[in-house]
Amino acid sequence: MKVVRAMALAFLLVLGSASLLANLLAPSTYAEQFRELPNAPPSSKHWLGTDDLGRDRFSRLLYGTRVSLLLAPVAALSSTILAALIGGVAGYLGGRIETTAMWITDLFLSLPWLFLLVAARALLPLNVSPHVSVIITFGMLGILGWAGAARVVCASSRSARDSDFALLARASGVKPARLFLRHVLPNLTPALFAQFWISIPVFILAEANLGVLGLGVAEPLPSWGSLLRELENYSAMGSQPWVFVPLLLLVAVVTCFQLVLPKTELPA
């Protein structure tokens, strides 16, 4: 199992590095058009062919990977910080604060996730620059994705609050805020790390869903979501199997993220 984990991690590292070096590795920019070659099949110059606007698919895939693979962790970090604040503090303080926070969390969890994302994105400006659309898309994922993690963190925080070591810290005269920061919070790290890690593939998939619906990252900036929109053209799929590459890459990346996290123990 360690070999599989190592391979998955190596794959993610290679892919992440390649996307970071897209400026050097890509044969062209993501927006450059080869107007004489729209919908071209793979060739030595265009490894994955070109799209209907004549843009090099391989280059767009590299740049799109950069957007999805690097910004999903940022969104996951935002949602994990929110979960730590809401769930961690609620679990530590307990009582009515915990009840109210968990009631709001339950409300968030009971809402249909995709519908909520689509509705929230539709409420925000659609006619924005590509870079602003990236911030809106991943910012929204970060802000809306805290609820599940908050529940887990709240339970961990409550458990640490009721532990013998917290009792002993109180009996030593440690102040409540310091007790939370220095004794409880470090014990939430494994749960927070696990929640952060499992949020990344969830957010990658969520961005892909929004992208397919045209609510994700705006053109011409590519992301896996916008690259998957090509699959809407059912008639071309049989004759152009290379358009499936972004989908295969998405599946591989999501699987690798799941494989990297140990199943039997949480990382300390």
Place this chain on the structure above:
Amino acid sequence: MTSEQLMHEVLLSISVSAEYAKKSVLRKLTFQIKRGEILGLVGQSGCGKSTLALAVLRLLHLKGGKSFGTLQLNGLDLMSMSERQMRGIRGKEIGLVLQSPLSSLNPVLRIGTQLAEAWHAHRRGNRQECRNALLESLANVSLPPEEEFLRRYPAQLSVGQAQRVLIAMAVLHRPMLLIADEPTSALDVITQAEVLGLFRNLSRQMGVAILYITHDLLSVSTIADRIAVMHQGEIVECREARAIFTDPQHAYTRDLIAALPCVPAFPATKELYSTAIKSHAAGRG
């Protein structure tokens, strides 16, 4: 001795009741502890011994209980103190040692960090002053006063070492009173004897009074000046350790003594216990 001298000698005066969800656990439990005295509090599991420990520190609400009555430490009325004032008492004037050494230490923090947290709760000083105080506290409990030891995590300690760390933390500010809540119940007999000896030495060297809570009448009798026997939330007998064995007054005390373990191949073990206690008492005298 005049009544004024006697009053001055009393460190802790308790008369408390406690309940969990309206179920009474301590029923106007009353006793006193003198300065530098080791008082053993003995009773079977569930009789309210640990409840008393938390009630003295006014931390019973953390376990869903509440206490009322009077608690006077060195003339201070603990019951009328605010939470902020109580934080100034906890750890500084009253130290606590809990039953389970490994679960009482934070598993993700180094020993040095945990001791430093307890030090910073009541002292302001630079890193070096703190470090010196921590190393001195380790030496006080016969642990290696080394930086390497402070860098260890609880999982890297034996149970006996972890219990000594807890004791070091409890006496870091040289409190007037140390509450030890079944501190040897998780230890093997040899480590148990070492820890008991450590409590006795701390009491002699620092003059700290110890409320030693246990269900083990035999072990506490080796260090206690007096023993209070607790039954169903009340103190049924509180006398000198020797008198508890030689002349038990209450039926429950007699039951406790009768239940003491006896080596099958040597039925006179209990007489030996009695002799050991007598000689120990003579030695202290």
